[in-house]
Amino acid sequence: MSMKKAPEELRFAAMAVDAVIFGIVDKKLHVLVQNVVRPPHYVNMPGFPGGLIDKTETAEDAVERHLDEKVHLPVKDVYVEQLYTFSEINRDKRNRVISVGYIGCVKPDVIQAYDYDDATWIPVKKLGKLAYDHDDMYAKATARLRGKLSYTTVAQFLLPNNFTLTELQEVYEIVLGTDLDKRNFRKKILALDVVKETGRMQEGVKNRPAALYTFKSKTIKELPPVV
Amino acid sequence: MSMKKAPEELRFAAMAVDAVIFGIVDKKLHVLVQNVVRPPHYVNMPGFPGGLIDKTETAEDAVERHLDEKVHLPVKDVYVEQLYTFSEINRDKRNRVISVGYIGCVKPDVIQAYDYDDATWIPVKKLGKLAYDHDDMYAKATARLRGKLSYTTVAQFLLPNNFTLTELQEVYEIVLGTDLDKRNFRKKILALDVVKETGRMQEGVKNRPAALYTFKSKTIKELPPVV
DNA sequence: GCAAAAGTGTTAGGTATACACCCATGC
């Protein structure tokens, strides 16, 4: 079956996707940005990676392709979900572009091994003015991330497969910006029955080694509020 | 300033909006549907109202315009928020159309006064197969409505400005599909401090008249879970 | 033996749940 184009006068806009990819490095929340080169309005301003949707793709396909092509992040390394669609008429000052925004999370080992010059992981506290309407996109993205963290098991996509309960707690503290009580956090998370002990221990640490845990399910699950 | 079109080969898709509008009639949750006439695939199948985004509009503008034009629901009568963007390649079998879905809520008096033949409020329990991917859209829409009801003051958009606490409780029961305890519900909702007594009472009821309440704020607010 | 992080329980306060009867009104 062949898909026809809509009549020309209806196709005034290009469709794009953009992705706000989060990750934790050095106990700080980071996002992946790339300089935008789109004269005359946005030259060397950081923005979130993205690009146009192709006629053979869904938006989900497009975001995966652009993450791979533009910033060398293969699909398998990133959890993505749709965030919000941005359609302000002048959001891209050159042409009308409507963009479907996504959020994503990557595990720390992916960031550690990240080796691509044209994109940068920057701590969210150091984010300045971004290209297009990406400031707005960032605001929606962090709000979503915080919500998801409390009510789902997204934390698993910001951690290695095996992690200590302290590391898990730190994910919550870093993203939510609050300190949590160690004993209460452990009681809560264990009661939720989403993680299990691997039986293995931390190695090569210069203090008492912690037990390593893993999420029982590899997929995101809804939860009663963790925090 | 004039907005250029993107190059022709990038503009393969038309952009649309669709809106799942909820309302309560006779203590049952209803949605507004309209028969789709789009031969050869969708003829006289119910679908949610919507239409194309125009080059001078944002998606939000478009959804408001189409609700007004296609189903005679003026903006002022409906609370709308963006839901999700649907981009499956064959979601509209004739042309490539990407649609930004919205959910909306209207107050019962709007439905009571509703007088337009080309659209119908139907009880959600009677929804059958819908046009396009609107089944999927409906699933996302109800899930969102349930979430919003528990964590925000959306209920205000499904009720008259003045309502009894029993009516408020019924909104929760109808949408969430659960029975709630009257005393506990009242304690909870009053503790949240979002409604206030108007000082007025129900009139013309054949039993003890209930006190009328109103929401303190006309806009949606986040809440700790009501239910 | 010291520095560093791991691991572990109890108490008190507050919140959620379960539950039943009297009240005001119209007819």
Add this chain to the structure above:
DNA sequence: GCATGGGTGTATACCTAACACTTTTGC
């Protein structure tokens, strides 16, 4: 006076929050 829905309080179980010391390891 009866039918209808309005309005109210208490006791218990559960959950949350606050809080400090001992353990294990590397150096």
